[in-house]
Amino acid sequence: MTLDIRPYRSVLYIPASKERALEKARSLPIDAVIFDLEDAVAPEEKPAARATLAEALKTSYGGRARIVRINGLDTTWGEEDARAAAQMACDAILLPKVETVAQLDSLAQMTDKPLWAMMETPLAMLNAHQIASHPRLQGMVMGTNDLAKDLGSRFRADRLPMQTGLGLCVLAARACGKVIVDGVYNAFKDDDGLRAECAQGRDMGMDGKTLIHPAQVEIANAAFAPDAAEIDLARRQIEAFEQAQAQGQGVAVVDGKIVENLHVDTARKTLAKAEAIAALAG
Incomplete structure (x- = not known):
């Protein structure tokens, strides 16, 4: 599957230190996994988590995209994470709190793997196009919790305070042909709220949603996949247009x-x- 076709409807965060969670991810109907060495792993567990993850990735995750989120390169663990991830059987490396192209350049010098960027600060929003333009960048992940913190904004179901930032990142991703995945929905038992936020992200042009719990997968998969009506309309549009062209008409x-x-x-x-979704499910 090419970059613009591979589904990223559901992207589940998995702590790299949790062997049971790493194993369970193999059986979940998710499109991608973010194996997290950063926020989900306590400082004292980070070295062991690297080894645990490297071992887990030796076994196949099927067609699921395997993305490793490392710690920032300005932290105690970042460089070791980067060099370890470069040797892992993963598809990409995700760098947190990217704000400048220089940060991606630094990571690019440590690995040949595709890069992903966490977009989670006001400066990242303002530099979104520069970041998305990086030749090694494959995708962007919205870090909406950190963005809300830095904005000092209040929670609103419509996410009005962060619409400017979300919009800038979607524009940048689309202008540069990169994947963009929406931020997490924290209330993992609130199905209606998740469904509404997924619909909003899909309407904006997001490719999918990052998730914090397996219970959120089904809703995200449905929200970011073409439904039966959309598929039917697409087929009829193509057929009608081809017939019009055969008759010498342009519309x-x-x-x-x-x-x-x-x-x-x-x-x-x-x-x-x-x-592509059907092939992944199969």
Whole structure:
């Protein structure tokens, strides 16, 4: 699957120090795993967590993307994390609190693996396009908890205080052809709240959502996947447009709405995403 087709609907954080959680992730219907060496691991456990994770990654996680989040390079553990992750059987390395291209450059010197960036500070929002433009960057992860802390904003279900930051990052990711995954929803027992926030992220253009609990997976997978109606419409748009072209016309009409090249392009991406999701499930 190419970068723009591989699904990232559900991206679950797993503490790198928890062998049981590392094993359980192999059986969950998730698109990607963030193996966390940073916030989820206590300082005294970090060296052992590196070894635990390296061993776990020797066994397949199927088609799930394997992303290792290291500690910041300005911390006691960051450089050792980076050098260890570079030797692990993972697909990418995620750097926390990225604010400048120079931080990604430093990590790029330590590994040949694709890089991901945590976007979680006001400065990161302002530098989003520069960060997304980095040639080694593959994806961006919104760190909405840290962003809210730095903004000094209050919690709102509509996330109005962080809409500017979220929007800047989506624009940057799309301009540079990078994956972008929304931040976590903390109330893991609040299905309705999660469903609403997933819908908001999907409507904004996010590729998926980071999750903190397996109970959130089903909702995220449904929210960020094309539903039956979208798939049906996509097929009918493509068919109608191809028929119009065969008749020498540049546009078609489906359900009373004009269908042009740009709509067909979106329709083809919808079908490709549905096929990729089916292949991952299979």
